[in-house]
Structure formats: C-alpha cells, structure tokens
Amino acid sequence: MGTIVVFGGRSEIGVATAARLAAGKKVILAARRPDDLAAECDALRAAGATGVSTVAFDADDVASHPALVRSLADTYGPIEIAIVAFGILGDARRAETDVQHALAIAHTDYYAQISVITLLVNALRAQPGDSTVIVFSSVAGVRVRRANYVYGSTKAGLDGFASGLADALSGSNVHVLLARPGFVIGNMTAELMATGVEPAPMSVTAGQVADAVATAYRKGRGEVWIPGRLRPVFFVMRLLPRAIWRRLPR
Numbered sequence: 001m002g003t004i005v006v007f008g009g010r011s012e013i014g015v016a017t018a019a020r021l022a023a024g025k026k027v028i029l030a031a032r033r034p035d036d037l038a039a040e041c042d043a044l045r046a047a048g049a050t051g052v053s054t055v056a057f058d059a060d061d062v063a064s065h066p067a068l069v070r071s072l073a074d075t076y077g078p079i080e081i082a083i084v085a086f087g088i089l090g091d092a093r094r095a096e097t098d099v100q101h102a103l104a105i106a107h108t109d110y111y112a113q114i115s116v117i118t119l120l121v122n123a124l125r126a127q128p129g130d131s132t133v134i135v136f137s138s139v140a141g142v143r144v145r146r147a148n149y150v151y152g153s154t155k156a157g158l159d160g161f162a163s164g165l166a167d168a169l170s171g172s173n174v175h176v177l178l179a180r181p182g183f184v185i186g187n188m189t190a191e192l193m194a195t196g197v198e199p200a201p202m203s204v205t206a207g208q209v210a211d212a213v214a215t216a217y218r219k220g221r222g223e224v225w226i227p228g229r230l231r232p233v234f235f236v237m238r239l240l241p242r243a244i245w246r247r248l249p250r
Contacts, residue, residue, distance in 0.1 A: 002080030014085025020214035023048030
C-alpha cells in the first residue's frame with residue numbers, strides 16, 4: 001500500500017489527480033488550515049483511498065519545509081507519489097508595477113516549488129522502491145506572453161528546473177512527471193474570467209487535467225501536455241516573430 005502526498009491539499013487539480021490514483025492507497029493532504037479540508041477528504045475516500053490525513057503546510061514558509069518533509073516519511077511511511085500542486089495566479093496587471101506582488105507570485109510559484117521539490121527528491125532517493133514527483137508547469141511557461149509575463153516566467157523557470165531534475169534523476173528510483181496544461185477553467189481562474197477574460201482556445205477543466213496526468217503516470221511517461229494537441233501548436237508558436245507574438249490575445 002503506497003502513500004500519496006498532495007502539497008497544496010486544497011488545489012482543485014491536485015486533489016482531482018490524487019483521486020484518480022487513490023484506490024488502495026493512503027493520501028496525505030498538506031495545506032494551510034488542514035482542519036478545513038472535509039470536502040477534499042470525502043472525495044478521496046469516495047475514490048477508494050484507504051485513509052486520508054491532513055497536515056499543516058505553508059508553501060511560502062520555506063524554513064518549515066525540511067521538518068515537514070522529514071515528518072511525512074517518518075509518520076506515514078514511504079511516499080509513492082508526491083503531487084506538487086500549490087501556486088497562485090496573481091493579478092497580471094498589478095504585478096507589472098507592484099514589486100511586492102510580483103515577488104509574491106515568484107516566491108510561491110517558483111522559489112517555494114524548488115524548496116519542496118528538492119527536499120522531496122532527497123527524501124525519496126533515500127527510501128526503498130520507486131516513487132514519482134508530479135510537477136505542474138503550464139503552457140504559459142513554454143513561451144512567455146505579454147499578457148501574463150510575471151506568472152509565465154515562474155512557470156518557465158519551474159519547467160526548466162523540473163526538466164533538468166528529471167535528467168539528473170535518470171536511472172534512479174525517483175521519477176518526475178511534468179504536466180503542461182493549457183488554460184484551466186476552474187477555481188484558480190474563476191476570478192480572472194469574472195473580469196471578462198475569455199478562456200483560451202483548447203482550454204481544459206481540472207478533471208481533464210487529472211485524467212491526463214493519471215494516464216501518463218500509469219504509462220510511466222515523463223511529461224504530458226494537456227490537451228495533447230497543444231504540443232504541436234506551441235512548437236509553431238515558438239517560431240513566431242516577436243512582433244507578432246506580442247500582439248496575440250491572452
């Protein structure tokens with residue numbers, strides 16, 4: 001019986017992904033306000049988890065990460081799947097001029113991610129058996145766009161970090177699955193869409209992302225684009241002249 005840990009236990013995508021993989025496994029949800037995760041716990045139990053626990057996790061408090069990662073393995077046994085699903089979208093326009101807001105996005109979406117993932121990999125390499133870290137990048141980081149360049153730049157950095165990490169771990173007992181979803185219609189983008197922003201072409205739901213990630217995990221893949229047809233689209237987009245690229249809508 002393996003253990004799944006979700007860093008970002010309130011994440012719609014993170015919980016949905018865990019639910020696709022939860023049958024016969026223990027699930028740990030790590031999040032702020034861990035006592036306020038009843039709905040998420042119920043969903044995972046309904047998906048077949050043998051047990052669901054919650055622990056306190058503040059992504060921005062990187063000083064607390066080492067003790068948390070150590071305690072997870074000590075308390076719940078070897079981790080089979082670690083889902084790193086926390087993050088913020090932020091306000092793109094505000095981030096262009098508000099330094100503190102831009103830094104807050106970068107701290108949560110890149111700096112804190114490196115902290116958690118590095119500590120996880122160290123712990124997983126020391127335990128017996130194979131394990132996988134699932135990292136959520138975004139097509140926003142494949143080629144950063146004018147409309148959300150602060151957020152996109154953090155995803156570009158995370159994508160590069162996770163890709164290089166996967167290469168460094170080749171041949172070891174730890175694997176990385178890098179997910180690159182397009183625009184996700186869900187809780188994280190609800191406020192953005194409420195301002196009148198239309199979903200991008202080939203948008204997906206959290207459930208569709210979770211389905212694709214779970215399938216990729218079971219097939220032992222190292223990366224997955226969601227939907228898959230975005231991969232050739234962005235191959236072409238990388239070749240667009242910057243004068244055209246900067247004029248594209250969100």
